[in-house]
Amino acid sequence: MVELEINGVERRIDMPPDTPLLWAIRDGLHLAGTKFGCGMGLCGACTVHLDGQPIRSCITPLSTAAGHRITTIEGLGHGSDIATLHPAQQAWIEGSVAQCGYCQSGQIMSAAALLDSNPDPSDDDIDRALSGNLCRCGTYPRIRAAVRRAAELKRRGERVVQTWDPNVAVAPLGGLPA
Numbered sequence: 001m002v003e004l005e006i007n008g009v010e011r012r013i014d015m016p017p018d019t020p021l022l023w024a025i026r027d028g029l030h031l032a033g034t035k036f037g038c039g040m041g042l043c044g045a046c047t048v049h050l051d052g053q054p055i056r057s058c059i060t061p062l063s064t065a066a067g068h069r070i071t072t073i074e075g076l077g078h079g080s081d082i083a084t085l086h087p088a089q090q091a092w093i094e095g096s097v098a099q100c101g102y103c104q105s106g107q108i109m110s111a112a113a114l115l116d117s118n119p120d121p122s123d124d125d126i127d128r129a130l131s132g133n134l135c136r137c138g139t140y141p142r143i144r145a146a147v148r149r150a151a152e153l154k155r156r157g158e159r160v161v162q163t164w165d166p167n168v169a170v171a172p173l174g175g176l177p178a
């Protein structure tokens with residue numbers, strides 16, 4: 001039995017301590033947003049946060065996560081409305097970043113960690129921080145643009161309220177139209 005905090009909730013997982021965290025998340029807790037890609041720490045599809053830092057859950061034993069704070073894509077924002085999502089998630093939706101989508105939760109988790117440590121990343125910063133997140137669909141230009149947009153949203157305290165008209169795409173927090 002391993003105890004850890006996932007998305008703000010204390011959970012007990014009845015799996016061997018050497019189970020990869022990815023399988024505890026997906027099979028033990030049925031949180032399927034975190035993806036299995038390579039299983040070798042090479043693609044970034046399985047990225048989650050451990051105490052706010054991005055890690056590859058496919059090569060992280062459950063025992064390593066015990067007693068720590070784990071955040072998955074499901075815990076990054078809250079609610080189902082776009083305005084309650086993390087700025088990165090909002091920017092991803094606004095920019096229609098995903099193609100097949102398989103890599104994108106990992107990309108967003110890496111982007112969110114970057115924005116926590118660097119509120120105004122350059123393109124080089126973005127490329128460096130997300131270099132371990134592979135996208136076989138080649139959405140890298142849209143990913144980079146979305147990270148810049150997410151940084152802008154976060155710095156300004158704004159959020160996406162409409163995605164179909166870029167001229168009215170954001171409103172100040174607390175100032176949403178009815």
Ligand code: FES
Pocket residue numbers: 035036037038039040041042043044045046047056057058059
């Ligand atoms: S599945 Fe973990 S890095 Fe590829």
Ligand code: FES
Pocket residue numbers: 098099100101102103104134135136137138139
């Ligand atoms: S959107 Fe298909 S792998 Fe990235």
